[in-house]
Amino acid sequence: MQKHNFSAGPCILPQSVLQKSAEAVLNFNNSNLSLIEISHRSKDFVEVMENARNLALEHLGLLNKGYQALYLQGGASLQFLMVAYNLLEKKAAYLNTGTWSNNAIKEAKLIGEVVEVATSKNENFNFIPKNYTVPSDADYFHCTSNNTIFGTQMQVFPDTEIPMVCDMSSDIFSRQLDFSKFDLIYAGAQKNMGPSGTTLVVVKENILEKVSRNIPSMLNYKVHINKESMFNTPSVFAVYVSMLTLQWLKDLGGIPKIEKANTTKAQLLYNEIDRNSLFEGFVPNKEDRSKMNATFNLKNETLKATFDEQLKQAGINGLNGHRSVGGYRASMYNALPLESVQILVDVMQHLEKQA
Ligand code: PMP
Numbered sequence: 001m002q003k004h005n006f007s008a009g010p011c012i013l014p015q016s017v018l019q020k021s022a023e024a025v026l027n028f029n030n031s032n033l034s035l036i037e038i039s040h041r042s043k044d045f046v047e048v049m050e051n052a053r054n055l056a057l058e059h060l061g062l063l064n065k066g067y068q069a070l071y072l073q074g075g076a077s078l079q080f081l082m083v084a085y086n087l088l089e090k091k092a093a094y095l096n097t098g099t100w101s102n103n104a105i106k107e108a109k110l111i112g113e114v115v116e117v118a119t120s121k122n123e124n125f126n127f128i129p130k131n132y133t134v135p136s137d138a139d140y141f142h143c144t145s146n147n148t149i150f151g152t153q154m155q156v157f158p159d160t161e162i163p164m165v166c167d168m169s170s171d172i173f174s175r176q177l178d179f180s181k182f183d184l185i186y187a188g189a190q191k192n193m194g195p196s197g198t199t200l201v202v203v204k205e206n207i208l209e210k211v212s213r214n215i216p217s218m219l220n221y222k223v224h225i226n227k228e229s230m231f232n233t234p235s236v237f238a239v240y241v242s243m244l245t246l247q248w249l250k251d252l253g254g255i256p257k258i259e260k261a262n263t264t265k266a267q268l269l270y271n272e273i274d275r276n277s278l279f280e281g282f283v284p285n286k287e288d289r290s291k292m293n294a295t296f297n298l299k300n301e302t303l304k305a306t307f308d309e310q311l312k313q314a315g316i317n318g319l320n321g322h323r324s325v326g327g328y329r330a331s332m333y334n335a336l337p338l339e340s341v342q343i344l345v346d347v348m349q350h351l352e353k354q355a
Helices: 016-028 045-057 077-087 101-107 220-228 236-252 254-275 301-313 338-354
Strands: 066-070 089-097 111-117 141-144 164-167 184-188 199-205 280-283 292-296 328-331
Touching: 016 236, 045 066, 045 199, 045 236, 066 077, 066 220, 066 236, 077 101, 077 184, 077 199, 077 220, 089 101, 101 111, 101 141, 101 164, 184 254, 199 220, 236 254, 254 280, 254 292, 254 338, 292 301, 328 338
Parallel strands: 089 111, 089 141, 141 164, 164 184
Antiparallel strands: 066 199, 184 199, 280 292, 292 328
């Protein structure tokens, strides 16, 4: 039975990428060796790392603009700490839009003072705060572009005099932005890029080496840059799959092309959430709704068992909301076809007719 995978991450990847990855595990580049049993210093793998780094910068329009791309380990969660370790001298400014921002703030507080410029906590993070001021004497400003759990997404990023850092874990490579506005972008690979196990960090080199502390090697961006993202053994499989996914995106026409497809998918689902009398969206402001993760609830919980059974029958996977929020969450990452969203909408309409 065909599955429709709405999982929030790890999540759906392009079939062609999975196929090529499987082949490379058995026989990489016709070497009769597996991708995961050769040296990461071998010519073939060094080429993979180079391509993966270049493709990321190319997609973001940041090639040859003073930025470096790294594939590190420890997830986006380690970046919460690494960002502060490398950039926080006295004080940093954070926008708190949900669980992941909150976790980033928690780690930064271990290193220095944190100013929360705004938060949507009082409304259970169901909107993106606006009209906040970023203090110009902070070392950097940190925000989360897409809030995977609550289903909100930033449309506008402030113009700051200080470096801007963004956790783009759940919407990187999904939409066009002026990425040169950002000085450091990080994203766990396991949404729009690949499997878990590697984290993309794109950093403008001139913001580094400004803090006075000694930074342990593994936490030091500069060390990783100097070693071309090979300071220690990288997660070879995760980097390879990320490279293939970024190549897939390039062949497809890049971010402008995928953004159109993502908009169409999101419109189809949100229109149904708004139209269907049985459902309500979690995020009331339309402009704050995430195109990657649509969160919604059944108005009448007694229909849950029936709806869940119908989802299962339709081959729909991964639609449960995050355990901290409940309800439903449809994650519509780059590789999810429009057809899967249509099937979900059909199930929602069928439920309404029956009710
Ligand atoms: N930030 C965001 C926006 C996320 O969605 C997640 C994970 N879902 C994280 C950070 C944490 O990522 P990781 O599990 O790679 O540490």
